[in-house]
Amino acid sequence: xxxxxKFNKTDPAEMLDYIQPRFREILAALEEDPTREGLxxxxxxxxxxxxxxxxxxxxxxxxxxxxGIFAAESSEMVIVKDIELYSLCxxxxxxxxxxxxxxxxxxxxxxxxxxxxxxxxxxxxxxQVQERLTAQVADALMEVLQPLGVAVVIEACHFCxxxxxxxxxxxxxxxxxxxxxxxxxxTTRKEFLTLIK
Ligand SMILES: [Zn+2]
Numbered sequence: 001x002x003x004x005x006k007f008n009k010t011d012p013a014e015m016l017d018y019i020q021p022r023f024r025e026i027l028a029a030l031e032e033d034p035t036r037e038g039l040x041x042x043x044x045x046x047x048x049x050x051x052x053x054x055x056x057x058x059x060x061x062x063x064x065x066x067x068g069i070f071a072a073e074s075s076e077m078v079i080v081k082d083i084e085l086y087s088l089c090x091x092x093x094x095x096x097x098x099x100x101x102x103x104x105x106x107x108x109x110x111x112x113x114x115x116x117x118x119x120x121x122x123x124x125x126x127x128q129v130q131e132r133l134t135a136q137v138a139d140a141l142m143e144v145l146q147p148l149g150v151a152v153v154i155e156a157c158h159f160c161x162x163x164x165x166x167x168x169x170x171x172x173x174x175x176x177x178x179x180x181x182x183x184x185x186x187t188t189r190k191e192f193l194t195l196i197k
Contacts, residue, residue: 054125
């Protein structure tokens, strides 16, 4: 069953108005006092912050790429590494954060380098599991650029493991998605993995 909250989805302010009183109820349910001074504006701040952290639902790859694709002859590997990444795990809505490394092999087209971190954010600013986030970034680049291959590696720390549950502070989760030449050609894959070390 899908829930469809009744407010004007094209108006960001209406979403904030919808979330605030509901979050105030959650504060009360937690045995806090939403009327005390320090918490008076917290529902508003929470609504704004969660709206931003999930803004990936309200944009798409085509919008962020815009006119950022150019003709080119090169078919050498392009790597953007150490892209800062912040997302929310869908199971606990706690942050996970780390780095993404993205590579592609052009097929007559290249993409503006600043577009790659922006594609990462389209998917990171949603409720995620790291595995799906990794695959979505790879598949989006394959679709928008039709390159000979795409590789994505994400390394991240998960607050839901650090603050609760197993309480392991130093474990990192590493996921990868290989498409095209990176999937079929071990030499290409190895070159990428060596370069992001
Ligand atoms: Zn979690």
